[in-house]
Amino acid sequence: MSRTGKVFAQAIATNHYSDRPEPAGFEFALPYGGSPTQNAQDNWRFCRKCQAMFFNGYPNKGACPAGGTHKAAGYNFVLPHDVSPTSITQEEWRFCGKCQVMFYNGYDNTGACAAGGSHEGAGYNFVLPHYP
Ligand SMILES: [Zn+2]
Numbered sequence: 001m002s003r004t005g006k007v008f009a010q011a012i013a014t015n016h017y018s019d020r021p022e023p024a025g026f027e028f029a030l031p032y033g034g035s036p037t038q039n040a041q042d043n044w045r046f047c048r049k050c051q052a053m054f055f056n057g058y059p060n061k062g063a064c065p066a067g068g069t070h071k072a073a074g075y076n077f078v079l080p081h082d083v084s085p086t087s088i089t090q091e092e093w094r095f096c097g098k099c100q101v102m103f104y105n106g107y108d109n110t111g112a113c114a115a116g117g118s119h120e121g122a123g124y125n126f127v128l129p130h131y132p
């Protein structure tokens with residue numbers, strides 16, 4: 001059964017917002033527990049060490065800013081991508097191909113990456129639902 005988890009932007013990509021406001025201050029309502037579709041990818045998990053959301057679908061879990069690699073905890077989120085944004089969704093959320101976290105790509109500075117340098121967007125353009 002598909003459900004929705006209340007998630008704060010800061011929890012999606014922690015460690016990247018200490019020096020700037022969250023994207024428009026949204027409180028996200030992310031679906032979890034459902035099945036993946038052509039426009040929704042599963043295997044998105046929170047890291048219990050750094051609290052960032054990361055993609056857990058690869059054997060390599062990605063560099064964690066808390067040391068070692070990310071460790072999955074909690075729900076299996078199924079996140080919409082490559083759909084048209086609406087008044088209650090925000091686009092420009094991307095997977096970092098270097099450290100595997102979800103980060104907001106709407107700023108010039110994409111934030112420090114645990115794998116070195118800044119985050120680099122790869123793959124889908126996620127469009128995340130939030131509360132109005
Ligand atoms: Zn981590």
Ligand SMILES: [Zn+2]
Nearest residue numbers: 096099113119
């Ligand atoms: Zn990164």
